[in-house]
Amino acid sequence: MTDKGLTLIHNRPFLTNNAPAAMTRPPPPRKTARRTAPPEKRRRQLIEATIRCVAKSGFAETTIATVAREAALSQGIINLHFQSKERLLTETLRHLADEYRAACAEAVASAGTSAEAGLAAMVEVDFNRRICEKKKLAVWFAFWGERKFRPTYRKICAARDKSYDDLVRQLCTAMCEEGGYPDVDAAIVADGLSALTDGLWLDLLVRPDSMSRERARRISMAFLADAFPRHFRSQGGARRPTQRPARR
Amino acid sequence: MTDKGLTLIHNRPFLTNNAPAAMTRPPPPRKTARRTAPPEKRRRQLIEATIRCVAKSGFAETTIATVAREAALSQGIINLHFQSKERLLTETLRHLADEYRAACAEAVASAGTSAEAGLAAMVEVDFNRRICEKKKLAVWFAFWGERKFRPTYRKICAARDKSYDDLVRQLCTAMCEEGGYPDVDAAIVADGLSALTDGLWLDLLVRPDSMSRERARRISMAFLADAFPRHFRSQGGARRPTQRPARR
DNA sequence: ACGCAATGAATGAACGGCCGTTCAGTCGCG
DNA sequence: CGCGACTGAACGGCCGTTCATTCATTGCGT
Numbered sequence: 001m002t003d004k005g006l007t008l009i010h011n012r013p014f015l016t017n018n019a020p021a022a023m024t025r026p027p028p029p030r031k032t033a034r035r036t037a038p039p040e041k042r043r044r045q046l047i048e049a050t051i052r053c054v055a056k057s058g059f060a061e062t063t064i065a066t067v068a069r070e071a072a073l074s075q076g077i078i079n080l081h082f083q084s085k086e087r088l089l090t091e092t093l094r095h096l097a098d099e100y101r102a103a104c105a106e107a108v109a110s111a112g113t114s115a116e117a118g119l120a121a122m123v124e125v126d127f128n129r130r131i132c133e134k135k136k137l138a139v140w141f142a143f144w145g146e147r148k149f150r151p152t153y154r155k156i157c158a159a160r161d162k163s164y165d166d167l168v169r170q171l172c173t174a175m176c177e178e179g180g181y182p183d184v185d186a187a188i189v190a191d192g193l194s195a196l197t198d199g200l201w202l203d204l205l206v207r208p209d210s211m212s213r214e215r216a217r218r219i220s221m222a223f224l225a226d227a228f229p230r231h232f233r234s235q236g237g238a239r240r241p242t243q244r245p246a247r248r
Numbered sequence: 249m250t251d252k253g254l255t256l257i258h259n260r261p262f263l264t265n266n267a268p269a270a271m272t273r274p275p276p277p278r279k280t281a282r283r284t285a286p287p288e289k290r291r292r293q294l295i296e297a298t299i300r301c302v303a304k305s306g307f308a309e310t311t312i313a314t315v316a317r318e319a320a321l322s323q324g325i326i327n328l329h330f331q332s333k334e335r336l337l338t339e340t341l342r343h344l345a346d347e348y349r350a351a352c353a354e355a356v357a358s359a360g361t362s363a364e365a366g367l368a369a370m371v372e373v374d375f376n377r378r379i380c381e382k383k384k385l386a387v388w389f390a391f392w393g394e395r396k397f398r399p400t401y402r403k404i405c406a407a408r409d410k411s412y413d414d415l416v417r418q419l420c421t422a423m424c425e426e427g428g429y430p431d432v433d434a435a436i437v438a439d440g441l442s443a444l445t446d447g448l449w450l451d452l453l454v455r456p457d458s459m460s461r462e463r464a465r466r467i468s469m470a471f472l473a474d475a476f477p478r479h480f481r482s483q484g485g486a487r488r489p490t491q492r493p494a495r496r
Numbered sequence: 497a498c499g500c501a502a503t504g505a506a507t508g509a510a511c512g513g514c515c516g517t518t519c520a521g522t523c524g525c526g
Numbered sequence: 527c528g529c530g531a532c533t534g535a536a537c538g539g540c541c542g543t544t545c546a547t548t549c550a551t552t553g554c555g556t
Contacts (some may be wrong), residue, residue, distance in 0.1 A: 012283050035529090036524065036525075036530085036531050036532075039531090041533090048437060056306060057397055058338065058393075058394050058396065058397035058398075059393060059498080060307075060394060060397070061397070063514085063515060063516080064515070064516060064517085065514095065515075065516090073532080073533090074532065074534060075516090075517090075533080075534065075535095076518080076519085076532070076533055076534065077515085077531085077532065077533080078516090078517095079517060079518075080531075080532075080533095083260075083518080084517080085515090085516060085517090086516095089339065107450050127280075138396055141392060141396075142393045142394075143393075144450070145307060145390045145391075145393025145394070145455070146304065146306055146308060146388060146390075146393070146394060147308065148386055148389075148453060149305055149306035149308070149309070154454075158455075160457065161454075163389075166476075179556045185470075188467055188470050189470070191451070191459070191463070191467055192444065192452075192467045192470060192471055194447070195447030195448045195450070195464075195467065196440065196444045196447055197441055197445055197447065198446070198447035198449075198450050199442070199443030199445065199446035199447035199448075200443045200445055200447075201319055202392070202440070202443070202446050202447075202450075203443055203446075205396060205440075206284055206395060206396055206402075206405070206409075207393070207406075207409065211439070216443075217441070218436065219436055219439055219440045219443065222433075222436050222437070222440060223471070223474075226471075226474035226475050227264065227474050242324060263514095284504090284506080284549095286553065287505090290505090290506095303542090311540085311542080312541070312542060313540095313541075313542090313545085321506080321507090322506060322507040322508060323507080323508065323543090324506070324507055324508065324543085324544080324545085325505085325507080326508060326542090326543095327542080327543060327544080328505075328506070328507095332542080332543080333541090333543090371533060434516055446546060468552060492519085
């Protein structure tokens with residue numbers, strides 16, 4: 001309001017336009033990153049900027065301004081593509097959840113029909129470089145701190161949890177039945193494995209110097225080896241590989 | 249800044265004084281319980297109000313006003329007893345951490361010298377009604393979401409973690425040596441147990457209908473039973489109690 | 497015993513800053 | 527040239543902090 005004409009407007013220091021040539025040609029091969037972009041791309045950019053922001057400085061310091069700056073775009077664009085900050089956050093969470101679910105489903109599917117291979121694949125995914133980035137862990141836990149209080153977060157997280165749990169329970173049940181562990185309570189093992197995974201994620205985030213993805217994997221495999229000793233023992237459990245399984 | 253003197257200062261529209269009669273009468277018998285209290289008590293009141301607030305509506309909606317209202321006191325009192333909101337939160341976290349550490353230390357001490365009893369006592373404490381209240385879990389996770397980004401939170405949490413880990417590692421090492429498990433890697437079991445506990449806490453908080461303190465305890469004991477089968481088997485592990493431990 | 501003054505705990509309106517949202521204005525693009 | 531993606535200053539509301547003022551309590555003088 002008042003007179004804006006005086007204030008300096010739209011200084012664009014870099015890359016205003018370098019349109020190559022033919023203006024009559026309808027589709028110029030789009031190489032430049034910045035200008036008007038298809039909405040889907042903008043949304044993705046913003047979601048990724050949000051992840052970087054939350055990972056860098058936490059939920060409390062993640063503002064519209066911060067995210068916009070991180071994305072090298074203007075403040076207003078967030079309300080343009082998402083209607084509110086809240087929705088940006090929701091969509092960010094959904095993005096992570098979808099990514100995780102897809103990775104799990106694919107890993108288990110490509111592991112074949114053996115329950116043993118399936119469980120090993122789950123562990124592999126959980127501590128995979130792609131899924132288990134520190135950046136993303138930070139965002140997961142930021143949301144987990146609030147999920148109890150925001151119905152939308154709760155719904156998204158609950159759906160992710162359920163699909164994970166169903167998968168693991170199914171694998172453990174199969175393991176018990178086909179692997180010959182009639183005396184093992186599959187649900188107890190399955191719930192233990194998911195809790196263990198969450199706990200290891202937490203360690204990876206907050207104590208990166210005493211916990212690594214390798215070590216987390218090893219701890220998880222040890223858990224499986226102790227629960228299903230005839231199947232996972234070879235892959236390095238809590239039992240040291242240098243000694244025999246020590247029936248004593 | 250500038251001159252504040254000009255801005256209107258302290259207009260108190262209501263209740264300036266409605267002293268009905270005797271202005272010489274000093275104490276009309278106050279019915280309300282609260283007036284002046286020893287500072288230590290006030291601090292405790294405020295910390296407890298903070299816990300209730302965070303547990304009820306989360307970190308994001310916990311404001312000075314909310315906490316003060318919850319404590320049935322005025323806004324200003326928080327900055328009187330703690331110098332800032334930040335310090336109130338810090339002290340709240342420290343309160344929880346101290347309480348937890350004390351409970352652990354006491355439990356292990358009174359469990360005697362046996363490593364087996366010590367580990368069982370740790371599990372008992374972790375899912376004890378006192379420590380593992382839903383209210384407090386909510387606060388723990390609210391802080392955990394931010395601990396990576398606030399040095400003070402990090403220090404407090406790291407100290408708590410360290411004392412917990414030291415205890416568990418020590419017990420697991422003793423278990424391996426004295427219990428006759430030379431082929432078990434104590435550090436792997438110990439790290440697994442702490443991660444498992446954290447994960448179970450998370451489940452208790454966000455999925456109270458599919459996880460109970462009893463069940464969490466059972467899963468933890470199953471973990472120990474699988475790691476140290478000759479010691480914990482009797483207390484209900486993943487193996488169903490209705491069948492014999494199945495030594496094929 | 498008995499006020500009276502001094503003390504400092506407690507209050508809550510006001511302030512200033514920050515942040516999400518809006519929207520009039522600016523270009524890029526076809 | 528017109529459409530619509532994009533910008534960013536301005537706005538309004540909220541929240542942490544401050545501080546002038548109130549009042550319960552305590553100690554002292556008489």
